[in-house]
Structure formats: structure tokens, C-alpha cells
Amino acid sequence: MIHLNYYLLSVGLMFIGFFAMLLSSLLRQRRYSRELQQSEARYHTFFENSPISLWEEDFSEAKVFIEQLRSSGVKDFRAYFKWHSEDVVACAGMVKIVDVNKATLKLYNAVNKRDFLTGLNIVFGQEIHDAFIEELVAIASNKASFESEDSNRTFTGEKKDIFLKWSVVPGHEGDYSRVLVSIIDITDRNLADQALRESEKRYRDLVENISEVYFVCDDRGMVVYGSPNFFSETGYTLKDIIGQPFLRLIAPEDRARVLAFYRARTSDGTLDTICEFRGRHKGGRLTWVEQSTRIIRDPIGKVIEFRNVVRNITERKHAQNELISREKRFRALIEESSDVIALVDREGIIRYTGPSVSKVLGYTAEELIGRNTYELIHPFDLNSIKKMLEGILSEPSKIGNAEIRIRHKNGSWCWIEGVGKNLLDEPAVNAIVVNFRDITERRVAEEMLRQLPIRIINAQETERRRVARDLHDSVNQILSSVKFRMESVEEKVHRKDDAMRIEVANAKLSLENAMHEVRRISRNLRPSELDDLGVIPAVRSMCEEFKEVTKIDVDLKFSRLPETLSPEIEVTMYRIIQEALNNTAKHSGASRLSIHCAKDRSSLTIRIKDNGKGFDQHGHAVNAPENSGMGLLNMKERAAFIGGTVSIRSSPRKGMEIKVQLPF
Numbered sequence: 049m050i051h052l053n054y055y056l057l058s059v060g061l062m063f064i065g066f067f068a069m070l071l072s073s074l075l076r077q078r079r080y081s082r083e084l085q086q087s088e089a090r091y092h093t094f095f096e097n098s099p100i101s102l103w104e105e106d107f108s109e110a111k112v113f114i115e116q117l118r119s120s121g122v123k124d125f126r127a128y129f130k131w132h133s134e135d136v137v138a139c140a141g142m143v144k145i146v147d148v149n150k151a152t153l154k155l156y157n158a159v160n161k162r163d164f165l166t167g168l169n170i171v172f173g174q175e176i177h178d179a180f181i182e183e184l185v186a187i188a189s190n191k192a193s194f195e196s197e198d199s200n201r202t203f204t205g206e207k208k209d210i211f212l213k214w215s216v217v218p219g220h221e222g223d224y225s226r227v228l229v230s231i232i233d234i235t236d237r238n239l240a241d242q243a244l245r246e247s248e249k250r251y252r253d254l255v256e257n258i259s260e261v262y263f264v265c266d267d268r269g270m271v272v273y274g275s276p277n278f279f280s281e282t283g284y285t286l287k288d289i290i291g292q293p294f295l296r297l298i299a300p301e302d303r304a305r306v307l308a309f310y311r312a313r314t315s316d317g318t319l320d321t322i323c324e325f326r327g328r329h330k331g332g333r334l335t336w337v338e339q340s341t342r343i344i345r346d347p348i349g350k351v352i353e354f355r356n357v358v359r360n361i362t363e364r365k366h367a368q369n370e371l372i373s374r375e376k377r378f379r380a381l382i383e384e385s386s387d388v389i390a391l392v393d394r395e396g397i398i399r400y401t402g403p404s405v406s407k408v409l410g411y412t413a414e415e416l417i418g419r420n421t422y423e424l425i426h427p428f429d430l431n432s433i434k435k436m437l438e439g440i441l442s443e444p445s446k447i448g449n450a451e452i453r454i455r456h457k458n459g460s461w462c463w464i465e466g467v468g469k470n471l472l473d474e475p476a477v478n479a480i481v482v483n484f485r486d487i488t489e490r491r492v493a494e495e496m497l498r499q500l501p502i503r504i505i506n507a508q509e510t511e512r513r514r515v516a517r518d519l520h521d522s523v524n525q526i527l528s529s530v531k532f533r534m535e536s537v538e539e540k541v542h543r544k545d546d547a548m549r550i551e552v553a554n555a556k557l558s559l560e561n562a563m564h565e566v567r568r569i570s571r572n573l574r575p576s577e578l579d580d581l582g583v584i585p586a587v588r589s590m591c592e593e594f595k596e597v598t599k600i601d602v603d604l605k606f607s608r609l610p611e612t613l614s615p616e617i618e619v620t621m622y623r624i625i626q627e628a629l630n631n632t633a634k635h636s637g638a639s640r641l642s643i644h645c646a647k648d649r650s651s652l653t654i655r656i657k658d659n660g661k662g663f664d665q666h667g668h669a670v671n672a673p674e675n676s677g678m679g680l681l682n683m684k685e686r687a688a689f690i691g692g693t694v695s696i697r698s699s700p701r702k703g704m705e706i707k708v709q710l711p712f
Contacts (some may be wrong), residue, residue, distance in 0.1 A: 097148055102229065104227070105214070106144040106145075107187060108223045108224055111224040113138070113139060114139075129160045139180075142318060152164070155208070158203050158207070212229065230476065261281050262278065267354075270291055271290055271294050272290065299325065302326050309323050310323070310341075313341075314351055322343070332562075336365045388483070400479075408484075408485070408486045409424075422434075424454045425453070426452065426461055441472075445469065448468050452652040464485065582613075588604060590625070590626060601641065602643065605645070607643060613652075620710060621645070628679075633658065635660075638660030638703065641656070651711050662701060693708070
């Protein structure tokens with residue numbers, strides 16, 4: 049019984065130990081599982097969020113296929129796959145893509161992994177890539193890693209140059225079932241490399257084919273390279289000049305100056321510089337050249353070499369000398385001219401003016417440069433000159449002209465006549481060229497001439513007024529006195545002598561007619577109503593008399609006329625209407641006439657229209673008799689004297705209309 053209990057105790061302890069070991073193993077396995085999950089989570093996080101395109105692929109089927117080929121006797125896999133493209137395509141189909149990360153989707157412009165994995169034919173295309181053949185060769189050689197450059201296409205059709213590298217995950221070297229692939233986009237790098245190669249080729253072609261001479265000197269000024277035309281232009285051979293100082297190429301008289309110039313540029317840190325000197329041909333001939341030099345330095349600024357481009361500027365030098373001579377002649381012409389030449393920018397700022405401006409405006413050229421021309425222009429002329437400038441600026445080479453008033457330095461206003469031309473687009477000028485002269489005396493003379501007809505008319509009106517008053521106050525009084533005497537004689541002879549009475553009655557009638565004619569002449573010369581009552585009553589009275597004499601109906605209207613008008617406007621209105629009435633009575637054959645006088649904001653308008661026979665304006669202008677149309681001409685001249693206009697419209701059988709506009 050004791051042995052049985054002892055045995056049962058031993059068995060129980062054994063089971064307890066076994067269960068303890070089992071529990072410990074389960075706990076350890078759970079811990080390992082948790083660590084594995086954490087490790088896989090870390091790997092997945094790294095895989096998904098890597099900035100580089102990562103792929104997990106399975107090459108196991110391709111590996112098996114390659115081993116089968118090996119068993120069939122294939123030894124040179126590179127040559128085999130180049131000649132058996134169908135096996136390359138088959139191997140490509142055997143490669144399984146297990147997973148790709150986000151960077152891969154971004155690189156190939158794919159929406160999600162599912163679309164990417166189902167659309168790989170877009171990425172790889174149908175053509176066989178040499179890079180994939182090399183991958184198969186690497187697998188056949190049991191290499192654990194591989195790298196190459198290839199090209200793919202994105203899902204949007206864009207070509208991508210890539211650098212591909214893959215490594216077999218440890219533990220899978222035998223079957224290649226897990227291979228980690230990384231892809232880097234090298235499109236920009238390849239484009240940059242291609243651009244660099246093309247740039248180098250262009251540079252080499254440029255150096256060897258440019259018309260200018262190109263050569264390189266070391267830090268001591270010794271020639272180490274020359275372009276092909278370097279030797280043809282200088283006359284030296286390669287043996288003559290390589291390793292020799294470039295000072296041999298310079299005229300002896302210029303060597304000290306050029307040497308000092310380059311020493312100064314070397315010491316002050318200059319990188320690019322230009323020097324002009326006379327180059328010396330091997331045969332001794334001298335030519336003017338311009339040498340552009342790029343000084344190549346190391347990181348601390350020490351000179352490594354001098355790269356030089358030399359061009360022949362002999363013709364340019366001759367042209368410059370000729371230009372200098374022409375400029376002197378041109379400057380002398382500008383400075384001695386009585387006209388002023390100035391350059392003005394698009395804002396109206398004076399950039400240059402000739403010294404003759406002092407003769408015209410009293411300013412020196414220095415006092416005007418930088419000033420705005422608008423400051424000098426009379427306020428009444430400012431808007432017109434701004435509009436003219438806008439017109440000139442509207443197109444290149446456009447010309448504008450004007451006559452304006454400009455303030456003299458002494459404060460007075462002088463008239464100038466100017467012409468401006470837009471040469472802003474001409475690089476050598478880049479301004480509006482203005483040429484002007486003083487026309488103050490001419491304008492004063494023109495003004496006096498313009499005032500002369502007005503003075504003549506005023507003198508005529510004054511003389512008419514005097515003659516009219518003399519007729520009315522003197523001649524008419526005498527005639528009235530004679531009339532009274534005749535009436536007295538008529539009473540005395542009334543019963544004595546019938547013949548004498550009839551004669552006196554006839555004389556009295558003639559005298560009354562003479563008095564009536566004197567009053568008519570006096571009225572036509574200068575109606576007293578015009579001076580005493582104004583133009584409106586005078587015109588009304590004239591129209592009533594016209595209607596009574598001619599039996600032509602007159603419709604006279606006045607609209608918005610002020611109570612008082614200037615004497616010039618009143619006289620002009622009266623004389624134009626008077627002339628129109630005379631023309632209507634003599635030529636129109638009208639039965640009705642309308643006269644409408646109205647004032648608007650800035651002018652006074654007179655419209656005179658009849659229902660007469662009218663005339664052909666064109667035919668009348670071509671075939672008019674020498675003395676015809678004087679009345680219409682007088683109207684136009686009278687209106688023009690005070691700044692007004694007269695326009696006439698007429699056609700056969702449709703009457704005539706006269707429109708007069710006088711400034712108010």
C-alpha cells in the first residue's frame with residue numbers, strides 16, 4: 049500500500065511537471081507569436097510608408113522553369129533567352145507580384161493596388177526588355193541580388209526611366225519565392241544627363257566652328273589650346289604658339305596696357321572681363337580685336353586658367369570713329385539751330401533738350417531736364433496736348449503736331465509750333481522726339497489779321513450808324529421842312545390856279561416818297577431799334593416790313609434767348625437774317641419762310657428755311673456765275689469773324705435751309 053501511494057505521488061508529480069512544461073511552452077509560443085506579429089506590423093509599416101517604390105515578388109515558378117532548362121542542357125542562358133523570346137515572355141508571366149507599397153502607386157499614377165495589379169501590362173508593355181533577360185540570367189546564376197536600369201510606363205502613359213534592384217529574402221535563396229524589389233525614378237536624372245551630353249556636344253561644336261577665335265591660357269598666360277580658326281586667323285601653327293605667352297599675339301604698343309589690365313582683373317576677383325587691343329598677325333599685320341575672358345578660379349579664388357573668345361572689331365572701330373564724327377556734326381547742328389530739339393519720355397518728362405532752348409524759353413538745358421512738360425503748358429492747351437500725346441503713343445513712329453502756349457522763364461506766355469514723333473521703340477532713341485520753334489510774333493500778326501475784319505465790320509457799322517442818323521436827323525429834317533413849306537404853298541394856290549395846285553400836289557407826293565426812301569435807306573444802314581431796343585425787336589420789325597413789301601409769310605420764333613447779347617452777336621444775327629431775307633426775296637420764289645433762333649448751353653443757333661425752288665448745291669458750286677452766291681458768302685464770313693459757322697442744305701424744288709451757329 050505504501051508503494052502504491054508512493055507510485056501515485058510520483059505519477060502525479062510527473063503530470064504536474066508535464067503540465068507546467070506545457071503551460072510554459074504555450075506561454076513562450078504566445079510571446080513569440082506576439083513578437084512575430086509586432087515584427088510583421090513594423091515590417092508592413094516600413095513597407096507601406098517607404099518613400100521608395102517597394103515590391104514583394106515570387107520568382108519560384110521562373111526558378112523551376114530555369115532549372116528545367118538547365119536539366120535539358122542549356123548552359124548559356126543569356127544567349128538562349130535572346131534567341132527564345134517566347135520563353136522570356138513565359139517567365140515574365142510566371143513572376144507573381146505579392147504586394148506593392150503606396151510609393152509604387154504614386155510612381156505609376158495608379159488609383160489603388162487592385163487596379164495596379166490587374167493593369168501591369170500597361171506598366172511593362174508587350175516588348176521584351178534586355179533588363180528582364182539579365183534578371184533571368186541572375187536567377188540562373190543563383191545570385192541573391194540584382195540591379196539594372198530599365199523603362200516602364202505609368203497608368204497615364206508617361207514614360208519612366210527606373211533603377212531596379214532586388215534581393216532575395218534570407219531563407220528563400222533556394223526557391224526565390226520571396227524577393228524584395230525596390231524601384232527609383234531616374235527619369236529626371238537621365239534627362240539631365242542627356243541634356244548635359246547634348247550641351248557638351250553643342251559646346252564642342254560651337255568652339256570648333258564659331259567664327260570667333262577661341263583659345264585657353266594657363267594661370268601664367270601661356271597658350272594651352274586654340275580652336276581651329278585660332279591658327280588660321282593668327283597665322284601661327286600649333287608648334288609656334290602652344291606653350292608660348294599670349295602677349296605674342298598683341299601689338300607691341302598695347303602689351304603693357306593689356307598686361308596691366310589682366311593683372312588687375314586677376315587680383316580683384318573678377319570672373320568675366322572684356323579688353324580691346326590691336327592683335328598682331330604672324331606676318332605683322334595689325335587688327336583691332338575685342339577679347340572676352342572668363343577667368344576660371346579654384347574654390348579659394350586662385351586662377352586656374354583664362355578662357356578667351358576673340359572677335360575682329362576693325363570695322364566696328366572704323367564705324368565708331370565715323371559715328372563719333374557724325375555725332376559731332378549732328379550735335380553742332382542741334383546746338384546751332386534756331387529750332388529746339390528735345391527728347392521726352394512717355395510720361396512727358398524732358399530727358400534732353402538742345403541749348404537753343406534758352407533762345408526760345410529763357411531756360412538753360414540743365415534747368416529743363418527732368419521737368420514735366422505739362423508744368424510749362426498753358427492750362428487752356430493742356431487737354432489738347434495730352435490727347436495729342438496719347439495719339440502719338442498709340443503706335444510707333446506716329447507723328448503729331450500742335451501750336452500751344454508755353455511759359456517763358458520770365459513768366460510770359462509764348463506761342464510755339466511743335467512736331468513730335470514716337471521713337472520709343474527705337475533703342476538708340478527710346479523717346480518722343482520733339483522739334484519746336486517760337487511763333488509768338490506770327491501768332492500776334494495772325495491775331496491782328498483775324499481782328500482786322502471785325503474792326504472793319506465794326507467801323508462799317510459805326511459809319512452806317514452815323515450815316516443813318518445823319519439821314520434821319522439831318523436830311524429827313526430838311527425834307528420835312530420842305531414838306532411843310534409845300535403844304536403852305538398848296539393852301540395858297542388851292543383856289544387860284546388848278547394847274548399850279550396839281551403841280552404842287554405832285555411835288556409833295558414826290559417829296560413824301562423821298563422821305564420814305566430816306567427812312568428805308570436809314571433803316572437798312574442801321575435800324576434805330578437795334579441800338580435802342582436790341583436785336584429781337586429789330587429783327588421782328590425787319591420781318592414785318594419784309595412781309596408787307598414781299599407778301600411772303602414769315603414765321604419768326606425766339607427760344608431761350610437772354611435779354612442781353614454782346615454787340616458783335618447782335619449785329620451778326622441781324623445782318624445774317626437781313627441777308628437771308630434779301631436772298632429769299634430775290635432768288636427763292638418762296639411763299640413761306642420760317643426763322644427760328646434758339647440758345648443751348650454753349651451756342652446760339654439760327655435756322656432759316658423757305659419753301660422755294662431751291663437749287664442743286666453741287667451743280668451750283670461747279671457752274672455758279674461769277675457774281676452769284678455773294679449773299680451766302682457774306683453770311684459765312686460774318687459768322688466766321690466771331691468764331692461761328694454757316695451750313696446750307698438745298699435741292700431742286702425742295703427749298704433751302706440755312707443753319708447758323710454762333711458761339712455764346
